Amino acid sequence: MISRGNRGNALEALVAGLRGTPTDRADWQAVIALANRTLLTPDLFSSLARAGQIHQLPEDVREYLRFVHDCNRxxxxxxxxxxxxxxxxxxxxxxxxxxxxxxxxxxxxxxxxxxxxxxxxxxxxxxxxxxxxxxxxxxxxxxxxxxxxxxxxxxxxxxxxxxxxxxxxxxxxxxxxxxxxxxxxxxPAQSRAMHWMVHDLLKEGDYWRGRIDLRHLHDLARLAENEDVDWMSLHGSMSDRSARNALETQLLAMHHFFGTRIPAKCAKRPIVRFQHWRRVFTATHPIIGAPLRLAGNLMWGIWRFSRAYGLARRGPLDVLRRIARTLFDPRTKI
CATH class of the missing domain: 3.30.460.40 (Beta Polymerase; domain 2)
Structure with missing residues (x-):
């Protein structure tokens, strides 16, 4: 299990590996734990193998990554x-x-x-x-x-x-x-990108809750690398300002973690930069950032269940169970 104080270093090392550039003196036990949690272990192996860097890893780490990669294949x-x-x-x-x-x-x-x-x-x-x-x-x-x-x-x-x-x-x-x-x-590529963004940031509330689905972020970065995605056209298709803010926040995260080229205007507005900082801070500092995440979870939970589920038509135990599932569902997010 990753120690809370080591989360930021593990995340930095995992992202570096996904970019094909393993860091020196990484805590590979923590990196592998985070890769397993975010369902990125096979991608970590294949990224390092494509870059010719897989042999830079300790033998036991390399063999474990290869084993998981081969099982997933x-x-x-x-x-x-x-x-x-x-x-x-x-x-x-x-x-x-x-x-x-x-x-x-x-x-x-x-x-x-x-x-x-x-x-x-x-x-x-x-x-x-x-x-x-x-x-x-x-x-x-x-x-x-x-x-x-x-x-x-x-x-x-x-x-x-x-x-x-x-x-x-x-x-x-x-x-x-x-x-x-x-x-x-x-x-088309832009529709796939929109699907991932709307699903994660809006439907699952990651924009408000300050969470990052690193696997989907990696998917988006690979999509942008391999296909021509018109981010400004996608931006203009979003339904309202909150949706556009969410898209810009996700683009900024893609640029921050994977170096994806994004329109310059998407990184300028204060609300977008704050939301990006909040997501990265809570991902790398889970203890200090807990109040920020709790506040986001509460706002998201209240909004979702008051509008989407109809609290008046459900019993209190059902409401509490759904709220608890929203607040404490770990899944594969960071």
Whole structure:
């Protein structure tokens, strides 16, 4: 477990490793613990290997990272096979599913390679009119609903499959891609970036709560590195000032941690710079920064449950349970 006083050094060393430049005298036990928590251990290995720096690590650290990377590679191969089977079944019913999040790089990666990103499940979306037929197709493959409405699963698979309805308010229309006899729709890079930002900063409240999903931040940085993302166009598409503030705060974090080039105007406004400082400070100083995070959690919890859940229609125990889950859910955030 990472000692609280060492969190900042571990975070700095992890980010340096993800950038392919390992730091000298890193506390690798703390770095690995943080990488495991943020689901970035395979990416850490692959980043150092691509940069030719993996042999700079102590042997036991190198072998542990290689072991986790190889296990994740085998799991991703199974996930890709599972994804191909599901897409083929949907195609036979003339459905071309929209791939989301981790399913996109799994599908697009070359046959002999898979991405090092840890993927928890497979996210697919279909037209609402096709959802019933799509569910029937998956049930014929043996999928059953998971308790709690979190998706569909089979005992033999490496992960769950989540089927959802496409929305009419997509930022940009998806592209139809055909590969290996399979047809899917892939959101453009800017739509994928918007999805991650809206999900983390607004839906999960990371902007108010002062949290950072380092894995998604790394995803965004890699996306910006490999594809042409028009951040100003994305900025202009945001619904209101709070959403634009959140986007600018995330861009500043990408620049701070991974050196991503961002529009200069996104780093100037005081509210954005304060929010960025608050997120970095609480991530690197969890004890001193606890009051800041608690205040953000309280504001987010009050806003979310008063507007989204309808407190008057729920019992007090249910409300308290939801608030506690919001305030103390550790998940993979820092």
């Amino acid at each position: 085998e799991r991703n191969l199974r996930l890709r096979t599972q994804l191909g089977e599901a897409v083929a079944a949907l195609n036979r019913s003339d459905i071309s599913p929209l791939l989301l999040k981790g399913a996109v790089p799994l599908f697009l990666s070359p046959a002999g390679l898979v991405p090092s990103r840890m993927t928890s499940d497979l996210d697919l979306a279909v037209n609402p009119r096709q959802e019933t037929v799509a569910r029937d197709c998956l049930e014929e493959l043996g999928y059953v609903d998971v308790a709690g409405g979190r998706g569909m699963a089979r005992q033999q698979d490496a992960g769950m499959l989540e089927l959802r309805s496409t929305r009419a308010d997509c930022y940009q229309p998806p592209k139809l891609i055909q590969r290996h006899g399979l047809r899917v729709k892939i959101p």
